[in-house]
Amino acid sequence: MRQYIVYALALGIVWCFVSGEASILNFMVGSVLGILIIWSLKKLYQPDENVPYKNIIARIPKLATFFAILMIEITKASILVAKIVLWPKLEIKPGIVAIPLRATKDVSITAIANTISLTPGTLTIDVSDDLAKIYVHSIDASDPEALKVSIRDKLEKYVLEAFE
Structure with missing residues (x-):
């Protein structure tokens, strides 16, 4: 409490x-x-x-880092979406990518899903029944491995530190 x-x-x-x-x-x-x-x-x-209070207070810098990374990712994705809108002849391949999850808590999975949906050009579609994968629609899925690495190493890493 x-x-x-x-x-x-x-x-x-x-x-x-x-x-x-x-x-x-x-x-x-x-x-x-x-x-x-x-x-x-x-x-x-x-x-x-x-x-204990000590653990709660220790989590605050991790939450701040998570929100800073989130703002950076939203800015980068916004620039990418603007580029696609301004130059419609760019070759993009929209698609759905299954991304394996390391998160185990519901709150962490929810934070990851919402973070992905907040980022322009991506949308969380579903989470697998065993909570091991999250399905993401991307406006440009021409390199699915890069998308997986981006979500796992940039977003999920900081969500795990902040929420688990």
Whole structure:
């Protein structure tokens, strides 16, 4: 239960950044909203798991790294999609690629799937029944191995560090 308090306080800080006003009242509103969000999603985060504050605080830099990598990947993918739109004669091969997963927790697999769908030009289609593969549609799947390496080494690596 202690980790929820830390997460709620972190969401309060995020709320201050998103709303553009850093005040005690705004922080409290964000923290209360954070508590409501966490409470509604608590089954996803295994509420019976008792995690010490030290582990929660140690995870914050890993989450920050994950979000930084995510922003970089979204920017790179946006440039690629813009290039495809601006030069329609570029040869692209859209396709679906099966990507093996190392993640084992539901929250990690969900984070990977959502991260892929957030990245322009890619969309998560499905996860295999045994949770060993994720199926991704890419606007340019001309090099499926490069797509697999990109997702496994750039996205999944940081998701594993942040969520498992």
